[in-house]
Ligand SMILES: [Zn+2]
């Protein structure tokens with residue numbers, strides 16, 4: 001599977017866009033401002049979106065995407081998310097005040113977007129890849145996604161999460177991962193903020209990855225806060241992992257997993 005990093009920052013700034021990854025041209029993991037790196041022609045190919053949670057940095061370009069494509073959409077764009085996330089989007093974004101309710105436009109029978117409720121551990125197969133939602137631990141209802149290609153390659157994307165016994169147990173349940181894609185929002189001096197806001201810092205990333213059995217082959221990190229990213233990168237360089245290579249993601253890069 002081809003995974004493109006459209007946005008991987010924890011904030012905004014020149015060259016900094018928020019979480020959005022594209023899988024095999026047609027599927028998005030989250031819909032942050034990184035989506036703005038695609039051309040209109042590329043946007044037209046998007047037919048499936050998996051959301052991890054409702055925080056603005058992960059959903060902010062969903063309303064604009066639907067509006068951009070409105071007159072061209074022949075089949076509804078399928079959005080998959082936890083029931084709580086869908087309710088939040090409907091109540092607070094697609095409420096006719098912030099943005100129209102596109103799930104009823106141009107008609108309720110033939111809308112341009114369809115919201116599909118997912119449940120942890122219930123897999124969804126889309127064009128050769130099986131997406132299995134799994135629970136993580138963040139400050140609002142959030143899930144990660146385990147991707148398995150039909151060639152057996154595996155990637156787990158945690159979305160935003162902190163770590164603890166439950167997260168470790170979940171990631172271990174996923175089995176051998178080729179790639180663990182997770183976050184590192186804050187430097188270690190903000191460890192308490194990381195715990196309270198349920199994100200990760202470098203020392204938490206180290207403890208999390210070293211607790212995994214089997215260890216993932218690679219760990220990809222994102223969501224660094226722009227104002228602290230030099231500090232976070234410096235701390236990450238000093239991390240000792242047992243068997244896993246670690247990299248900080250850069251926008252507008254792509255990988256074959
Ligand atoms: Zn979040």
Ligand SMILES: [Zn+2]
Pocket residue numbers: 019055057058160223
């Ligand atoms: Zn976030």
